[in-house]
Structure formats: C-alpha cells, structure tokens
Amino acid sequence: MDKIEIFGGKPLVGTISISGAKNAALPIMAASLLTNNEIKLSNIPNLSDINSMLKLLKSLNSNICKKSEKVIIKSQKPKSNFASYELVRKMRASFLVLGPLLSRYGEAKVSLPGGCAIGARPIDIHLKGFEKMGVNFEIKDGYVIGKVKKNLKGAQISLPFKSVGATENLLMAATLAEGKTIIVNAAQEPEIIDLGRCLKLMGAKVSGLGTSKIIISGVKKLMGCNYKIMPDRIEAGTYLFAVLGCSGSVELVNLNNEVIQNLIDTFAQFKDLDLVKKNNTSIFVKSSKKIFESVNIKTLPFPGFPTDLQAQLSAVMTRAKGTSIIEESIFENRFMHVAELRRMGANILIKGSRVIIKGKKKIFGAQLMATDLRASSSLIIAGLMAEGKTTINRVYHLDRGYEKIEKKLSKCNANIKRIKG
Ligand code: UD1
16 A cells, blocks of 8 residues: 655745545536536546545446546436445445435435545435435345336435535436426535536526535426536645644646636635635635644535635644634544644644644654545645654555545645555
8 A cells, every 4th residue: 555755844836736626526426317418528637536436326227427627427317326335435425326316217226325434424415315205115135226217307306415416416417307496505616616507508497506505496307518527626625734833935827717706705814824816717825834723613515614625724723822622523533634643743632523632743653544535635734744754654544535645745846755565
C-alpha cells in the first residue's frame, strides 16, 4: 500500500489547478442510465471513486469510453438491473443508480451501500421518497429490491432532512415519472444544481434548483448531451486551509464564478486568509501570518459550513491562537482524524458532537493512519504544518477524492512525496 511522506514547515507558493467535482461527477454519471443516447462529460477527475462508478455502469451494460478528463457513456438496457455488493460497497454514491434504474426499467436490485466509515448513513430518506412515487421495497440479504407498482408517479415528497444523496436520487427518478414531483426541504448543494443542469440539457423539466423546493415535471424520454462538470469546491477549500495552516500565497485556477463566490463566502470568517478574485476562473489566496485566530464553527447543510471541510479545519486549528470549538451536525462519527492529530502533539479532544482544540505553537510529525477521505486530507495539512517528518499510511482513501494531491502540493514548494507500496 502506498504511503505519503511529508517534511513539514514550508510556506506554500505557486499555482494549483482544481479538478472537476467528484460529488457532481458521480450523480451525473449515474444519470446516464436515464437515456440510451450518449452522455459526453468533460472535467471528470481522475479518482478511484470515478473508476468505481464506471465499473458499476459497465456492469449495468453501459458502453464507456474514457480519455483523460473526458468520458462518454452510452447506456443500454441491462441484462438485469442488479448492482452487486462487490461494486456498491466501495462507495456510497453507487446507491444513486437506484433512482435512474427504477424510473427507466421499473425494477432494480441494489446492494446496501458502503463508503467512508463516518456514521450510520442510512438510506431511509431515499426509500420513503421512492415509496411515495409508487415503489414497493423489500430488503433481503443486504440488497434493496425495488419494484414500481404500475408506473413511477410524481408526488410531493417532504424530506425530513436535507439529504444530498436522497435529493439527487429522487430528482433523477422524477425526470421520467408520470406527472409532477415536488421535493420539499431539498438539499441545495451546488453539486445538485450541476446535476439538475445536466438533466435539463438532457431534456428534463426541472425548476427550483438551488432552492429548498425542486419541481420536476416528468417527460417520456431523455436525450444525450455534452456537459462540463463543475470545479471541486471541497478540493479548493482543502488547499485554502493548507495555505492558512502553512502560510504562503497560492493561485487556484480552473474554477468558475459560482465556486469562487462560494469559496469567498465560506472563508470570509477566516480573517487571516486573504482571498482575491483574479478573474472568472481563478482566485489568489495569501496568508502571511504565522499565528492565526481560532474559530467556532458548526457544520450545516449548504449554504452552511460543509462537513466535508470539517476535518481539514480541525487540523489547521491545532496551531491557532486560542481555543476553537467545531461542531459536526451532519455525521455522528466524523472525528477519525482526532486521534491521529493527538499523535502529532495537538491538544484536541472530542466532546459529544464537538471537538475542542486548544491551539499550540507547534505540532510534530508522526506515523499516521488515514481512515476516511476527508480525514486523510486533514492529516496531509497537519503534516505540512508540523515540525519534522510525517508518514501517512493507507492513502487509498485519499485517492478516492483528491487527484494528484502530492504533485499539486509539491509544485507549491511542499516537501511531500508518495512512496509506492
Ligand atoms: C453527500 C456527499 C458527501 C457529503 C454529504 C453531506 C456525495 C457523493 N457525497 O453524501 O461528500 O459529506 O453529502 O454534505 O455527494 N441520512 C439518513 N437517511 C438517508 C440519507 C441520509 O439518515 O436516507 C443522513 C446520513 O446518515 C447523514 C446525513 O443524513 O448523517 C447526510 O447525508 P447525505 O446528505 O445523504 O449525504 P450523502 O449523500 O451520503
């Protein structure tokens, strides 16, 4: 297994190109099952999660042609609408094939999902929504088996929680359902807007994207399209935290206006980080302070502070001036990075759904174990900030969601390399 080795303590200086958003690419790839015409996607990041989704689509009889950041997917009627445990367990987003399969073929058998070990992550909100649209479910031997009673029917579905995955699954299914679907208390993440835009190019009738009420009028058929995946705001946010933690000046390129605005809004509370929009696709970020202020932050659904940046924030705050309190309100077990940060000398402890961090002048390199995707990137940031050598084991978690992270950082002066296992 590969390892990452870091000698910390250097400011970051240079340019980083941001890849396409994994969390937009995955549902959009699943949406290819809604048509038998070609879906041509660009700005697809080169990640193991993307390969897992491509494998799953292949097993469902899709033709795939992938060349660097472009992929063409042409779905054909599967021999069976079956998504196996082997393919689904690696990644929770695989469960997003359920909606398209049910709406296109009226039945599906999909394994219960796996993914990062960051909480219970049930699928009840997805299933209750589909039941409202006329699906009968049975859960047997670790599989969800869904059958549509007659036709999939539009319905008013009120989500008990703004689940990103449930919003996406129901949105995709509703595009081909009979009549109108209204998703109330829908999640508002930019990646859902990206999915909705792609569906609209395919001929879907969708309004209210980005609001908490999405309205979909079902159509008989969807077509192919060309679509460029949005930039990854979580990858960009991770690098912004690296600059805050290490100081330096970095230009992030390959962004778009919406993501730039989102980063400016999300990072406005970090007064020691200067963010300047350079043009419509890049921002310049600078932090000259060796000592930066602590913060109190709670993760929330969009437009709140993203849970996917909570671990990275915790790593940075280990060296802040004063005490930070970070509350995790989305996942109940997303503190796997805390024990590892303690191994580096950080004064950080978990109290229920909060971490309390008393900033220190220094943290120190150590042997660490990556446990989930975002915990892994938080350990990279900690390694860059620490004095001495850090070795991070089990980096395959990192390869699920960060394209060439060690290369992007070493181009910015960081002393970081991958050791092949
Ligand atoms: C997506 C993102 C993930 C991000 C998360 C929250 C993708 C591929 N992944 O995950 O990176 O961290 O949104 O922003 O886009 N829940 C239920 N029942 C359900 C569904 C969800 O209880 O049926 C709970 C989950 O256990 C979790 C919370 O709701 O505690 C949020 O989950 P959800 O928004 O669905 O996240 P994902 O779509 O899995």
